[in-house]
């Protein structure tokens with residue numbers, strides 16, 4: 001799955017960082033939990049000038065049912081702008097041939113910072129989009 005930031009840079013200016021939370025549901029799965037190596041291995045950075053600290057990546061159980069349902073991480077860009085466009089790829093495990101409804105995934109961003117590293121004044125102009133695709 002490709003996780004992208006969508007915004008009009010002419011309106012918003014550059015984005016220097018944001019926190020992503022990607023919600024998901026079975027049969028999608030990420031092996032391991034929390035900040036495990038097996039979790040970090042599922043994240044591939046796509047924005048060349050950005051940084052995704054491995055220590056920020058975490059697979060979490062948000063509703064206490066003992067099944068992880070949210071992948072969270074921080075993405076930063078100190079040399080340019082974080083997006084607009086693809087930011088990272090997230091690789092899920094799921095049974096072969098099983099259709100995944102788009103409604104089983106969603107993305108939330110917060111803690112968006114502007115070019116100066118301050119909280120962005122217009123976070124409502126910036127959105128996160130998800131594109132499910134088979135493994136290339």
Ligand SMILES: [Ca+2]
Nearest residue numbers: 030032059068
């Ligand atoms: Ca997991």
